[in-house]
Amino acid sequence: MDALETKFLREFLAVAHEGSIRRAADRLNVVPSAISRKIAEAEARLGVTLFERSSKGVALTEAGELLREHAQHMRDEQTYLLDQIGHFRDGRSQIVRIATGEGFAADLMENGLLGLTRAHPELRFVIDHAGTDELQRKVIEGESDIGIAYNPLMTEATRSLAHSRQSLCAIVPRNSPLAERTSVSLAEVLEHPVAMLNAGYAIRHLVGQAAADRGLALRVQVETASIPLLIRYVCAGVGVSFLPRFSATSQAERGDLAVLDIEETSLQQVSTHLMVRARRRLPRSVSLVARHLAENMLAFRN
Numbered sequence: 001m002d003a004l005e006t007k008f009l010r011e012f013l014a015v016a017h018e019g020s021i022r023r024a025a026d027r028l029n030v031v032p033s034a035i036s037r038k039i040a041e042a043e044a045r046l047g048v049t050l051f052e053r054s055s056k057g058v059a060l061t062e063a064g065e066l067l068r069e070h071a072q073h074m075r076d077e078q079t080y081l082l083d084q085i086g087h088f089r090d091g092r093s094q095i096v097r098i099a100t101g102e103g104f105a106a107d108l109m110e111n112g113l114l115g116l117t118r119a120h121p122e123l124r125f126v127i128d129h130a131g132t133d134e135l136q137r138k139v140i141e142g143e144s145d146i147g148i149a150y151n152p153l154m155t156e157a158t159r160s161l162a163h164s165r166q167s168l169c170a171i172v173p174r175n176s177p178l179a180e181r182t183s184v185s186l187a188e189v190l191e192h193p194v195a196m197l198n199a200g201y202a203i204r205h206l207v208g209q210a211a212a213d214r215g216l217a218l219r220v221q222v223e224t225a226s227i228p229l230l231i232r233y234v235c236a237g238v239g240v241s242f243l244p245r246f247s248a249t250s251q252a253e254r255g256d257l258a259v260l261d262i263e264e265t266s267l268q269q270v271s272t273h274l275m276v277r278a279r280r281r282l283p284r285s286v287s288l289v290a291r292h293l294a295e296n297m298l299a300f301r302n
Contacts, residue, residue: 008042009071011035012050016068017141019055056167060266072142072277080283097126099135099144101201103247104272104299108148112293123285131200131225139277147275147284148299150244151202154273162274162294164302166244168206168267170260171230173237179258186264187216193239194223195230207242210266231257243271246298272299 008279014024015035025032043050048063060068100108117123120280130138132149139147140157147158154160170180170189178188190211197203211218222233230241231248235256245252245259252259262268278280282290294300 004042004067004070006074006138008038009074011038011127011140012042013071013075014037015051015058016060016064017143018057019059033246037140060092061215068141072214073279075142075275078281080281085137090211094283095124095126096146096285096289097128097144098146098147098148098289099128099130099138100174101132101135101150102129102225103150103243104297105129105227106250107246107298108293112297113298116289116292120288123289131198132202133200136275139275142277145276145283146290146293147273148293148297149202149273149275151206151270152273152275154275156292157278159280160273160275161279161290162300164300165268166270166272166299167261168203168242168270169245169248170236170262171241171243171248172258172260173234173240174255174257175237176258177238178240178260183263184278186210186214186262186267187227189242189262190218190241193221194219195224195239197227197230198223198225200225202244206267206270210264213266214264242269246300249298274300 011024011028011030014028015021017025018024021039022032023037025035028035039050046063049061050064050067051058098108113125123180128135128138128144133154135144135147135149136152136158138144150166152158170178170184172189172192176192178184178192186207199205208218221239222229224230227243227247230243231251233239234241235251242262248257248259251257256287274290276286276290
């Protein structure tokens with residue numbers, strides 16, 4: 001067996017992603033022992049250990065990380081080639097996978113995909129909602145072509161194609177005494193009941209750090225992964241929340257709630273990013289989608 005044959009690399013990536021040979025085998029509908037045998041044979045041929053085994057599963061070694069980068073590159077190049085060939089076929093259909101924070105959903109549909117799908121009916125989309133850390137992982141590990149994130153920690157594994165300063169704002173009920181203001185201090189906001197995104201989202205860390213820097217207590221009444229739930233919480237008059245302005249634009253325009261600037265430097269210096277995996281040669285369809293989203297979504301307008 002060629003230690004780096006395409007089928008093995010696909011199985012290797014599945015094991016690296018799942019952290020378990022059995023879960024990878026279930027996902028690929030193959031026998032676990034067959035994958036184990038191929039990994040052992042590859043390790044013998046290469047003369048290195050690719051995975052550290054434990055009772056909890058498997059984890060990549062440094063050599064395994066190098067092989068994963070190679071395997072992802074080979075998969076990306078295959079996708080690129082098939083995308084290019086597809087432009088010479090009648091009835092072609094290209095799939096673009098987007099991982100995005102839920103707060104971008106309305107903006108993505110109304111300002112991003114609406115015009116794009118009309119101009120390019122051949123495009124198909126697979127869209128996943130995820131927290132900041134998870135969607136960044138999806139881009140790095142090749143599960144998504146494009147990631148749209150709020151204040152991600154950019155690393156050498158990702159490349160930002162577009163970014164924009166988008167301050168974190170206070171979202172308050174329309175009948176709140178704060179609603180008549182254009183800006184408020186963080187201390188004033190935290191005097192009210194608070195609903196927030198959970199720790200998988202950058203917003204939770206941003207507000208928590210800002211509050212700690214000011215010596216303020218952050219007492220969260222409702223914690224969730226759902227932005228629509230946060231908005232309903234505020235619209236119902238229960239309490240306040242924190243979101244970038246574009247996440248609640250339509251509700252603010254209808255008068256259902258108010259969006260206020262927060263007088264806190266660290267919450268004003270926050271950016272949205274449209275990212276792809278670093279060093280990846282982008283298929284034409286992915287480049288087209290990324291360019292359109294960067295030019296048309298409110299999240300990327302300063």
